[in-house]
Amino acid sequence: MTYFPTNTHHLIDAQGTAHEVAATTARIVSLVPSITELLVDLGLGKQLVGRTGFCIHPREGVRKVPKVGGTKSIDLAKIRKIAPSHLIVNVDENPRDVVAELAKFVPHVIVTHPKAPTGNFDLFRLMGGIFSREEEAETLCERFGAALAQLEQAASTWPRQRVIYLIWKSPWMTVSRDTYISRTLAAAGWDTFEARGEARYPTIDLTPEQLAEVDLVLFSTEPYSFSERHLVELMDTMPLDRRTRCALIDGEMTSWYGSRSIAGMTYLLSLRQRLL
DSSP, rough: OOOOSSSSSOOTTTTTBBOOOOOTTOOOOOOOOOHHHHHHTTTTTGGGGETTTTSSSHHEEEEEEOOOOSSBOOOOHHHHHHHHSSSEEEETTHHHHHHHHHTOSSSEEEEEOOOOHHHHHHHHHHHHHHTOOHHHHHHHHHHHHHHHHHHHHHHSSSSOOOEEEEEBBBTOOOOOSSSSSHHHHHHHHHHHHHHHSSSSSSSSOOHHHHEEEEEEEEEEESOOOHHHHHHHHHHHSSSOOOOOEEEEEEEEEEHOOTTHHHHHHHHHHHHHTTTO
C-alpha cells in the first residue's frame, strides 16, 4: 500500500491554500456534516471540539461534541470560546462571509469542495495528510475506489436515463450538472435534467412538458424531507407520461461525500438495479 506523503506541497485545499501537518493536539471544528463523519472514521473523534446540529453521523461518535449552530446559522461566539486550531468548511454549505469572520480568529481554515465522486480521493488524503491519518485515508481510498468501479462497471451495461432530482418543494428545486450530486448520479447512469440559467441549485416549474422529457423523477430525502406522500401527490395532480416513473432516493447517499460515499456507491448500484 502506498501512503499519501505528508508535506505541504500536496496538502492544498479547495481554495488553493497549502496546509502544514497539524500537531496531534489540534482542536477541530467541522461545519460540514459529511466531513465530521469522515474525521471520526479517520480516528480523529477525540480532536473534534465543535460541530453543527446537522453533523449527526456517527451518532455515538459525535454525541458529546458541542454544537455550534447550523451549517448556515453558525454561532461565532461559541466557536471563539471553543478556540479551535482548525476549522473545516465547504464552499456550498457554509456562507463565505461567515467563514471570513471565523478566519480572523481561527488559525487554520480548511476549505473543501468535492465536485465529483472522484473528489473523495483528494478529500480523504487531504484530511489524512493534515491530521496524520495517512494509512486510514488510503484504506478509505481503496474501499471507495472498489465501490465506485463496481457501480460504473454495472452502469456501463445499462441504458442511460434522464432524471429530475428534486431537493425542495414550494418552489421546486433541482441540481445542475455542475454539482457533486449530479456527477454522482451520472456514475450510476442517470443524467440530470438541465435547467436554464447558471444556478447550481435552480428553481424549476416542474411542468408536464419537463416531465415528458425524463424517464424518472427522484425525490431526495434531504434537504427537503420528501416521502412517499409527495410521490403520490405529484402523480395525482400532474399527468405523467406512461414511461415516467417516480421514486424516493436517500439524499445522504448522493450528496454526502467523505466516508459515507462508500456506502453511497453500493446504495446507488442497488437502487438503479431495482429501478431498471
